[in-house]
Amino acid sequence: MQILSGIYLHIPFCKQACSYCDFYFSTSLANKDVVIKSMVKEIEESQNYLPEKNIKSIYFGGGSPSLLSNVDLSLLFKSLSNYYTWDLETEITLEANPDDVTTEKLKVWKEAGINRLSIGLQSFNNEELKWMNRAHSAEESLRSVKLAQEMGFHNITIDLIYGSKFQTLKSWDETLEIAIGLGTQHISAYNLTIEAKTVLGSGYYKGSEPSVDEELSKELFDLMVNRLTEAGFVHYEISNFGKPGFLAKHNSNYWLQEAYLGLGPSAHSYNYESRQWNLRNNNLYVKALEQGDVYFEREELALRDRYNEYVLTRLRTLWGCDLLEIEKKFGPELSDHFRARAHSQKKLLDEKDGIYTLNHAGKFLADGIASNFFFL
Ligand code: SF4
Structure with a gap:
């Protein structure tokens, strides 16, 4: 599977902080426009980074790219089109939270050229969603996928998390049943990990949250592999399952060591010889780009x-x-x-x-x- 150059855009804003999440984001949207302007500047600054200008995948991740307005999206696409080309075969993914999925937004995404949605459902248990501090309910999760399908999105992936203190083999089996029933083309399912600098991590170190049960996680993993492969998904990466023809191009690009350019605060880039990562702070990132300073650190790869x-x-x-x-x-x-x-x-x-x-x-x-x- 040969993919070649991909572009990742990190949108570092979220409505609220999920308890397990250690990605870089801010819950203040006050400087969203300024960050987007700086990302446009970064697109110009990094125009010679990738060896290939014909792009095979574009991925809006975060953070919560579903918070972008149509103006933000057009600015970013317009700027990318000044330096890169892509075509109908290019996979263009946007990560969306279920609570942001509306008819209006889906129209905007479709018109902007988004052809793949990654919807972060995580769980169908409202008590668990609350514990995760997700901004949506299980009902909104189901509704968001159905609405996206009705609006003509035929390449949808959903994210699930397993192994929390709420999980049993029975509840995971029911979750997988619902997930399969949604009829999406791809499912990513991650074993919960407790990261130190998160609300969950702090609860764990204080003793108010249990550790993840490794034995149970292994059983949940086995159940997932069996259920999803029986349902026709290809298990092509530890946490990723796709229907034939729908394996994620963007992530496969990472796993097959192809080059990618990461734009936005905290985003990583790789061009075969070196790896670099942008400043993990919105204000510092904006300031560095405004002043023409270096906005990333680089490591040459031996x-x-x-x-x-x-x-x-x-x-x-x-x-x-x-x-x-x-x-x-x-x-x-x-x-x-x-x-x-x-x-x-x-x-x-x-x-x-x-x-x-x-x-x-x-x-x-x-x-x-x-x-x-x-x-x-
Ligand atoms: S999990 Fe997603 S929505 Fe939740 S805080 Fe992290 S990046 Fe934001």
């Missing part, structure tokens, strides 16, 4: 860094790690290293024609297994 990233991302996917490709990209020393590590973990891997993928037992342990392959 051969071993690129190998480690390759293993970390590829092992999570259906495409796996290809020994021949490793030798071609990283040389004989690293391919020998990979082969030796693969041998020591063969119980968790499948191998076919020199391509290594995680087997069912290995999938839930993906990140831990990948770290055993690292070259340090």
